Amino acid sequence: MDDATGRHFLQIPGPSNVPDEVLRAMSAPTVDHRGPGFSALMSGLLRDLPPVFGTTGPVVVYPSSGTGAWEAALVNTLSPGDRVLCSETGHFSTLWSEMADRLGLDAEVLPGDWRRGADPDRLAEVLAADTGHRVKAVCVVHNETSTGVVSRIPDVRRAIDAAGHPALLLVDTISSLGSVDYRHDEWGVDVTVSCSQKGLMLPPGLAFNAIGPKALEASRTARTARSYWDWAPMLEANARGFTPYTPATNLLYGLREALRILNAEGLPAVFARHDRYGRAVRAAVRAWGLEVLCADEREYSGVLTGVLVPEGHDADHVRKVILDRYDMSLGAGLGRLAGRVFRIGHLGHTNDLTIAGALAGVQMGLGHAGITAAGDGLAAALKLLDEH
Amino acid sequence: MDDATGRHFLQIPGPSNVPDEVLRAMSAPTVDHRGPGFSALMSGLLRDLPPVFGTTGPVVVYPSSGTGAWEAALVNTLSPGDRVLCSETGHFSTLWSEMADRLGLDAEVLPGDWRRGADPDRLAEVLAADTGHRVKAVCVVHNETSTGVVSRIPDVRRAIDAAGHPALLLVDTISSLGSVDYRHDEWGVDVTVSCSQKGLMLPPGLAFNAIGPKALEASRTARTARSYWDWAPMLEANARGFTPYTPATNLLYGLREALRILNAEGLPAVFARHDRYGRAVRAAVRAWGLEVLCADEREYSGVLTGVLVPEGHDADHVRKVILDRYDMSLGAGLGRLAGRVFRIGHLGHTNDLTIAGALAGVQMGLGHAGITAAGDGLAAALKLLDEH
Amino acid sequence: MDDATGRHFLQIPGPSNVPDEVLRAMSAPTVDHRGPGFSALMSGLLRDLPPVFGTTGPVVVYPSSGTGAWEAALVNTLSPGDRVLCSETGHFSTLWSEMADRLGLDAEVLPGDWRRGADPDRLAEVLAADTGHRVKAVCVVHNETSTGVVSRIPDVRRAIDAAGHPALLLVDTISSLGSVDYRHDEWGVDVTVSCSQKGLMLPPGLAFNAIGPKALEASRTARTARSYWDWAPMLEANARGFTPYTPATNLLYGLREALRILNAEGLPAVFARHDRYGRAVRAAVRAWGLEVLCADEREYSGVLTGVLVPEGHDADHVRKVILDRYDMSLGAGLGRLAGRVFRIGHLGHTNDLTIAGALAGVQMGLGHAGITAAGDGLAAALKLLDEH
């Protein structure tokens, strides 16, 4: 945007850095979306995309922001007044539950402290108590982007099953897909929500629903009014390699290239790399004497790390100092965490030296923002990176 | 997509050819959509975009296909069961009315023959008869992309006013914006629907609503459930140069460049150029002895020309021959026009010699498809182009 | 460069239109030219490039304009005072012979009328008379870019052989390589000179020498001072996939992609396509009542067509009218043909409809420049194109 020298350090938890190859792929001329060339492109994507979700079922692609995929998951499976049970894990789980209310559903929020993932035990209790099965869906955010906490989806599934409850399980993988291990089929998820601009290393503009058989069944009778988000015409057109309305063609070019890059590295290697970055960044945070927001070590995130600033300091001031001095963007504290937290993104198209550079910037920036570090966080992170 | 030599001739009525400058602009790195750089970009767009609609009011930008902007116009202004009066002008007006029904509205369709625009007299009659004001909105497609017919919006407005009817006027300018003269404010339109991939010369992925004051007022009480498309949070965030959810950043880069290009030529010159192309193409069609689909000369389109193939011929065969032999894409006949019509797009980033090349391809292709041309349409078109 | 709408029609005989894929390939980040990644790239190019020249011997690549490859051919094989016999075929053959003089050689020019290729009979006579073998090299331009005439290299070879003369045969394929059939080995050429911006569909900036065994032998004793152009360090470094000084890396990325595109079409198909365009354009020229510059039908060019304007007209005025009105660049008459000739390029990454559009522009432009066409050249060209 401006003329700062060198590459901007984009260390927010998404949009993440888009590989040059993807940007170049996206700059191919737009083609006729009703012609044979498009059909071949789309069919290839619909074949290559589901494995990233860990599913053999269909994935639909919307030209929209990820927020649209939340809406799609709700309106396709639920009817006005249906109760949805939402685990509060942070700002985004809250937005999703508020959306449910706005769409005419009845969102029941299981409160959380924004430092932990969805609580399977509490979910099990509420569902067990719901003997009339008023709850039609459970909504959980896999990697809560506002906090850096990963909910344990298999445990959530077990909780629902333990309660013998028929509710659908809707999971938001907006910031985890392609970065954190995720298994739509194996974990028994009914709808997985995701988007383009995080682990898939694309600009924003595409959103996804992976659709399980129970969800598909539910969509046949769900009565929430819907048109743009309706799965039925999407699935029908997709079967022929087309879409029911004009697709975001150039982003689809980018998606093809991004999938190629992801598969060249291999998903297990991608996940391991993110995990390693998470550990390195947390090592730095602790060496600085600061607190990692995520309070449960089973729920650490390889995608981003939320960092609490000490009492009396303003996290947004830290971010501004770092942006101005080092041309690095960090994520802000959102909602109730505003000013108290900054977030370091370490996802997608990145590598050890970029992480090192980013941590150098945080370390120097903390000092300039008046937060005296207890120790050399960068050295702690390098030590961890170096062990691998 | 493939390795045909030379540039593909993309002569569909959108997506249109994207200028290289726009593609290059779109390949800049994605930035933090919550940072100051983004805010400056977005604020500039929100300042420069309304004049293209002929409005001084707000325009909201969705990361979505144009179809989403149809939905947004309906769900923001109407309540379940509201009647909307839809002038049938072709495939797209039909899809819009069907969408209204799916969204819980009550679409009343004023039938049309797909060769003429909205009939202001008939609209006036129906509205005059609607003494109880059950009709809450009138939906008209400005440039019907499936036929190449331009509805006369000022006459539609006069018809509503003549009936003294309070219905909102919602107008689809999907394929006319930035190509055909259009004046949201002056013509008294309440919501204008549009998108990126036609006259704005961008890839698909952005959709727009220009919002008049009466529509904004209506949105405060409209009860259709909405979230993604809701104007309120959009307008609130836009005021600060931001968006309520992640925007399609790279398309916005392209939009900035596209607006620069449009303004460099000047909108009146852009409109005149399209008008001239329309006349040249119709001259060719007539010289070939074929029939232009648009039946009313007041409603000719500068964006595309629908061409009827003679009885006993298949328009899709013509298109296939032309695609295979000359690497040119033409638009198919849609809906009830399938096989009977092909459509020649002549919009956006194009010029005289490209139009000449395209008509050469159609002329040669007609012969190969077994349709003997009465005369030299290309020569007729060049004669017209040459007079200017 | 400017903001004309639509794509510029670049119908000069090079630089030719660069495919988007090539431009995108060129925009990859520059790498370390001493690292393993570069070596793999370069080795691949050195394997794939010789077949385009019709040789199994080495081809060296200079970061330079094609003019540099002329100089390289001379300084590597000749010694100060050596006589070179240059067939005058037009502006470029003249420049080459002048270069030879400037480099300390003794250029003897076989005069020509700029409407025919090299005269094998005359060459044979001169060489036969050169019993002392003072002539060390014969320089011929294959496709003379200033006229659109293709010299018959096999006949030139036969003339040299018939004279039993040991002179080297140096051939300029600047504007023919990758467009017109050419066979370095089979035709017994000793050095072939070429460059990137014509049939290879790249921007300017790379130049080539294909080196036959006799030329390589000569280079070992040739005494013209040389460094940048010296084959020896080039060949030595190339053997390891490297270059003796920094290469034009990003153009090499483009070359890889261009070779892929050429091979996807297949060289014989590429040659046939150019031949066909040449015939179509000449048909147009004749139908307009104008004269094709090339006077010998055995020497017509598939790359460009030189067109003589009638007495009393200025070809540069025609070109200016066409550039201003139709945003199309044509080639100027060069040297003694200035003002008398314009040149239509029809090479490289192009197709039937682009050729049609270009001819439409010439046809309309002639009229506006006050040259009344005898007939419809465009129709004549389409007729020819349509027969295939």
Place this chain on the structure above:
Amino acid sequence: MDDATGRHFLQIPGPSNVPDEVLRAMSAPTVDHRGPGFSALMSGLLRDLPPVFGTTGPVVVYPSSGTGAWEAALVNTLSPGDRVLCSETGHFSTLWSEMADRLGLDAEVLPGDWRRGADPDRLAEVLAADTGHRVKAVCVVHNETSTGVVSRIPDVRRAIDAAGHPALLLVDTISSLGSVDYRHDEWGVDVTVSCSQKGLMLPPGLAFNAIGPKALEASRTARTARSYWDWAPMLEANARGFTPYTPATNLLYGLREALRILNAEGLPAVFARHDRYGRAVRAAVRAWGLEVLCADEREYSGVLTGVLVPEGHDADHVRKVILDRYDMSLGAGLGRLAGRVFRIGHLGHTNDLTIAGALAGVQMGLGHAGITAAGDGLAAALKLLDEH
């Protein structure tokens, strides 16, 4: 080139990182280099480029590697047998003197130890002894890319003047231009040699000669045979915004953008930034207990730092470990320094956090290559960076 994740760290002393804006500018379509659009581009460059050299005189631009600009400086100003006095400062000064010999000149080398710049006192002695003025030119490399030593050009000038010697002063600024303060006019340089791929932040493929009045005068009588490199036709064509042969058009697009970026930062700020990076990197090297190759603190380079590895270690092994583990390219030791030195580039389009990341990689890599660091070099560098 490959699919390593994240951006490659290109920390060689050139080619340097090309800004995305420059790569995008370069991917515009190639235009007619004889048309008005090109003339406007070229004239602008010829106006904006000389200030970067610190001259108001002409700068000529070659489509070639920087090595070509060495040759151009020699062949335009000197005659066969002319003596040139070359200060040996490293691998590149040696290559230049060898080139002089190959071009028929008589290179006298003032030996150096590859750790210091040109010795003004020694130059003065030799020139004073050259009472017959056999020496026609003094060749000095400003920033010796193989060592990271900056010769003191003003002192060299004073040495020549003190000796009252008429020799021309030819200076190579290949790796200093646009990174280290340089003043062609003020320092009395006669020819300045440079190229595109270092401080000018472009890919390789352009080379430059800034020409002082005395050199221009010399070129009128110099008898070395020349054609491609000849200044005369270049200057003549440049006066009209053109070139005597086809220019590397797309690199010129990039040059325009690169000059815009340089001027947006401002040359003094650019020089200060490089100086600061040099100090930070040297601080790191010393903290590691290693030796900086440059032995004279007046001659430190802001462009690159040569680092001596301890006895018994192989610098190329260090580089390989770092490339394999951290996807970072460092410069090799060249010529007599092979295996003993690695070079860290810190020039051009870079910033603090990238330098930090690069030093993190070197630090970790040293350990993996078996070189135990005395201390935390990265911390030392950050301390220095942080003070500014």
